[in-house]
Amino acid sequence: MHFEDTPEEAAFRAEARDWLAKAAAAYANPPTAPWEEAELVRLGRAWQRTKAEGGFAGILWPQEIGGRGGTPMQASIFDEEEHAYNIPTGVFITIGMNMAVPTIRRHGTPEQAERYTRPTLLGEMTWCQLFSEPAAGSDLANLRTKAAQRQDGSWLINGQKVWSSWAHHADYAILLTRTDPSVAKHKGLTFFVLDMKTPGITIRPIRQISGKSDFNEVFLENVVIPDANRIGKVGEGWACAMTTLMSERAGSRGGESDLDVATVIEALRGTDALADGAAQVKLARWWTVEQGIQNFRHRLTTRMSKGEPLGAEAALVKLAYARKLQDIAAFAMDVEGYEGVAGDSPLREQAEAAYQWGAVMRIAGGADEILKNQLSERVLGMPGEIRADKDIPFDQLEA
Amino acid sequence: MDFDLSDEQKMLAEETRRLLSDRASANRLRVLADAGAAWDEGLWSDVAAMGLLGAAIPEELGGVGLGEIDVCVIAGEMGRGPAPLPFLGTVLAADAIRLAGSDAQKTEWLPKLASGETVAAYAWNEGRGAFHPRRMAAAVKAGRINGRKAPVADAGLAKIAIVAALENGEPGLFLVSLGDASVSPMKGFDLLQKQSAVTFDGAAAERLPGASEAFIEAMQDRAAIYTAFAQIGGAEACLYMARDYAMGRKTFGRPIAGYQAIKHKLAEVLVEIELARSNAYFAAWALANDAPELKTAAATARLSATTAYDLASRENLQVHGGFGYTWEADCNFHFRRARLLSAFLGGPDVWSARLIMALQAANAPLAA
Ligand SMILES: Cc1cc2nc3c(=O)[nH]c(=O)nc-3n(C[C@H](O)[C@H](O)[C@H](O)COP(=O)(O)OP(=O)(O)OC[C@H]3O[C@@H](n4cnc5c(N)ncnc54)[C@H](O)[C@@H]3O)c2cc1C
Numbered sequence: 001m002h003f004e005d006t007p008e009e010a011a012f013r014a015e016a017r018d019w020l021a022k023a024a025a026a027y028a029n030p031p032t033a034p035w036e037e038a039e040l041v042r043l044g045r046a047w048q049r050t051k052a053e054g055g056f057a058g059i060l061w062p063q064e065i066g067g068r069g070g071t072p073m074q075a076s077i078f079d080e081e082e083h084a085y086n087i088p089t090g091v092f093i094t095i096g097m098n099m100a101v102p103t104i105r106r107h108g109t110p111e112q113a114e115r116y117t118r119p120t121l122l123g124e125m126t127w128c129q130l131f132s133e134p135a136a137g138s139d140l141a142n143l144r145t146k147a148a149q150r151q152d153g154s155w156l157i158n159g160q161k162v163w164s165s166w167a168h169h170a171d172y173a174i175l176l177t178r179t180d181p182s183v184a185k186h187k188g189l190t191f192f193v194l195d196m197k198t199p200g201i202t203i204r205p206i207r208q209i210s211g212k213s214d215f216n217e218v219f220l221e222n223v224v225i226p227d228a229n230r231i232g233k234v235g236e237g238w239a240c241a242m243t244t245l246m247s248e249r250a251g252s253r254g255g256e257s258d259l260d261v262a263t264v265i266e267a268l269r270g271t272d273a274l275a276d277g278a279a280q281v282k283l284a285r286w287w288t289v290e291q292g293i294q295n296f297r298h299r300l301t302t303r304m305s306k307g308e309p310l311g312a313e314a315a316l317v318k319l320a321y322a323r324k325l326q327d328i329a330a331f332a333m334d335v336e337g338y339e340g341v342a343g344d345s346p347l348r349e350q351a352e353a354a355y356q357w358g359a360v361m362r363i364a365g366g367a368d369e370i371l372k373n374q375l376s377e378r379v380l381g382m383p384g385e386i387r388a389d390k391d392i393p394f395d396q397l398e399a
Numbered sequence: 400m401d402f403d404l405s406d407e408q409k410m411l412a413e414e415t416r417r418l419l420s421d422r423a424s425a426n427r428l429r430v431l432a433d434a435g436a437a438w439d440e441g442l443w444s445d446v447a448a449m450g451l452l453g454a455a456i457p458e459e460l461g462g463v464g465l466g467e468i469d470v471c472v473i474a475g476e477m478g479r480g481p482a483p484l485p486f487l488g489t490v491l492a493a494d495a496i497r498l499a500g501s502d503a504q505k506t507e508w509l510p511k512l513a514s515g516e517t518v519a520a521y522a523w524n525e526g527r528g529a530f531h532p533r534r535m536a537a538a539v540k541a542g543r544i545n546g547r548k549a550p551v552a553d554a555g556l557a558k559i560a561i562v563a564a565l566e567n568g569e570p571g572l573f574l575v576s577l578g579d580a581s582v583s584p585m586k587g588f589d590l591l592q593k594q595s596a597v598t599f600d601g602a603a604a605e606r607l608p609g610a611s612e613a614f615i616e617a618m619q620d621r622a623a624i625y626t627a628f629a630q631i632g633g634a635e636a637c638l639y640m641a642r643d644y645a646m647g648r649k650t651f652g653r654p655i656a657g658y659q660a661i662k663h664k665l666a667e668v669l670v671e672i673e674l675a676r677s678n679a680y681f682a683a684w685a686l687a688n689d690a691p692e693l694k695t696a697a698a699t700a701r702l703s704a705t706t707a708y709d710l711a712s713r714e715n716l717q718v719h720g721g722f723g724y725t726w727e728a729d730c731n732f733h734f735r736r737a738r739l740l741s742a743f744l745g746g747p748d749v750w751s752a753r754l755i756m757a758l759q760a761a762n763a764p765l766a767a
Contacts, residue, residue, distance in 0.1 A: 288699050
């Protein structure tokens with residue numbers, strides 16, 4: 001067991017650091033005022049290209065497809081170094097890099113892989129994920145959006161997606177649809193790539209509790225998708241979607257609005273709060289969770305760099321992180337008293353953002369309860385949930 | 400970075416586990432507890448013969464010449480039973496001598512500690528509340544010690560003790576033969592690790608020349624890290640004991656393992672254990688490399704491991720229902736040991752304060 005960089009890792013870190021110092025100079029912390037959405041997407045695309053040209057995008061991807069052909073350790077090192085900057089990026093990039101491309105490469109044809117990989121790597125294609133629907137979130141396979149094949153082989157799509165993050169800035173979508181309602185719900189699904197400029201798509205922003213509208217309802221009315229955009233076989237959509245979700249979990253990092261113990265201690269330095277036993281116990285607890293997550297990630301990186309698979313226990317990162325975030329954000333408000341929820345106390349804005357983001361993280365990408373089901377079933381081998389709809393053809397289920 | 404145990408360390412864990420799974424099984428522990436035994440002497444010899452007591456002791460002094468991480472690995476396996484052995488006290492005493500003793504002390508004692516011939520105790524506590532090296536009454540004057548240390552683990556088995564005491568007002572560590580002290584049993588919550596009060600009335604006390612106040616504090620961190628591994632071993636034993644019981648126990652026509660309240664409870668335990676293990680690995684690395692993060696890493700590992708073991712041992716009993724509260728069930732040993740290991744070095748309040756203080760210190764590294 002050792003924590004130091006090996007000579008090769010140290011050399012890579014130095015290279016990454018030097019490169020970032022020049023390429024990301026404009027994004028040195030602390031952040032300036034937040035970018036307005038369109039500006040963020042523009043800068044995010046440009047940063048992705050810069051990174052790709054510098055050889056630091058797709059570190060784990062093979063060189064033939066524009067990646068670096070690097071190691072999990074290098075990916076983790078670059079992540080750490082990049083994290084020191086206030087980089088413009090978002091799900092419009094990560095859905096493509098961490099979810100769409102890995103799924104297309106695994107289940108699609110070589111032509112499909114060729115078509116989407118490089119433009120995504122270069123920030124030329126942004127992506128959104130059209131999976132969830134009003135009646136299909138945790139129970140994703142319950143989705144209703146219908147895809148019917150036409151005479152010429154193309155597909156006619158009708159239905160409604162929801163919670164579609166950044167769909168209004170996406171060039172393409174990964175789309176999960178139902179092609180056969182006469183079989184059990186997981187079996188009749190098919191996976192597509194959808195060009196978001198196709199006629200028949202209506203994107204309606206949903207106003208969130210934050211006041212922002214990062215996610216949308218997406219209506220699909222007689223949208224035509226060529227058969228060339230089908231990924232995998234007809235009826236294999238569930239397997240494709242599982243690849244997407246696994247990749248999503250593996251790629252998930254902190255997120256937009258962090259708040260950590262070090263920041264809270266800095267803000268409270270010199271006040272009575274830090275000498276209070278009850279506060280110390282809470283802060284110490286959250287510190288142990290933060291460190292535990294970081295150290296757990298290091299264990300996972302080590303494991304992956306030895307070629308071992310990422311186990312189902314990786315789900316615990318998001319579970320532990322999201323709850324901690326909500327808890328510490330609530331504390332940061334409480335500890336300031338009345339001023340913690342009104343006025344100009346130094347932590348207030350960050351705490352409010354983190355408190356809301358904590359709520360998002362507890363739901364998006366697998367809700368807490370679903371993750372606990374997964375941990376108990378896949379890691380501990382406990383029985384699966386009782387499924388009242390098991391083996392019943394989808395069209396015979398009660399709505 | 401290679402943040403995992405080495406293949407040799409994994410093998411060491413496996414071999415230790417194989418020996419203890421049978422010899423420190425719950426049935427065996429019940430027999431010992433019924434007999435009021437303080438340890439399993441035969442197992443002690445076998446453990447010593449495997450080299451498990453001298454992992455960090457140099458080969459020329461009778462040890463195996465490995466390091467602290469290996470001690471952690473062994474401590475983790477000892478925690479699984481938990482093994483009825485005076486392991487922690489003996490290892491801590493050996494570490495104190497190895498790191499702060501004179502050459503003569505090392506040559507005299509380390510071979511005997513490595514071979515298991517001598518059992519040792521580590522005695523720091525006096526009375527209630529948090530330990531502080533400057534607030535001790537035990538004192539050494541002209542090579543003689545006076546005072547009372549209590550509770551002291553396994554003092555009834557030990558031949559020598561490393562004792563924290565003041566000399567000229569300065570904290571230090573002293574090697575004392577327990578034959579010259581009066582050792583009286585104390586009541587205790589744990590069934591297998593016996594606690595004693597040790598009274599010194601002018602016994603000969605040899606100073607460990609390298610043991611300053613800072614060294615005594617560092618010994619607390621070291622004890623916390625070894626203990627964290629034992630706690631995680633215990634917590635994991637509880638988790639899988641609960642899982643196995645839940646798979647077999649049926650209510651309302653199906654295994655209780657299928658109920659979400661039970662599944663989620665054990666998922667929570669799993670999360671705490673994995674976070675704690677990750678923190679314990681980091682602390683073991685910090686200890687073995689004397690890293691600047693050692694102090695915060697030790698407190699972090701201790702707090703995580705205490706949370707995990709407390710939760711796991713309670714919920715294990717809960718999952719067992721009424722049967723869990725019987726002498727016949729296996730929950731009892733961990734139910735008690737978890738409390739012992741939480742309190743004996745100072746509970747979460749103490750270590751939380753210690754951690755936050757260390758993090759506040761201006762130059763403390765804030766990230767692992
Ligand atoms: C900010 C945000 C962004 C998102 N972005 C996207 C996106 O870009 N694309 C996309 O496709 N989706 C996206 N989602 C949707 C997200 O994946 C779903 O919200 C999530 O999977 C939960 O589904 P649901 O909202 O339908 O809640 P439900 O599934 O209705 O769950 C409601 C509650 O019931 C619990 N529950 C459900 N089933 C069980 C069970 N079996 N046992 C115990 N408890 C259960 C859940 O844990 C939850 O607490 C986003 C969500 C959010 C909040």
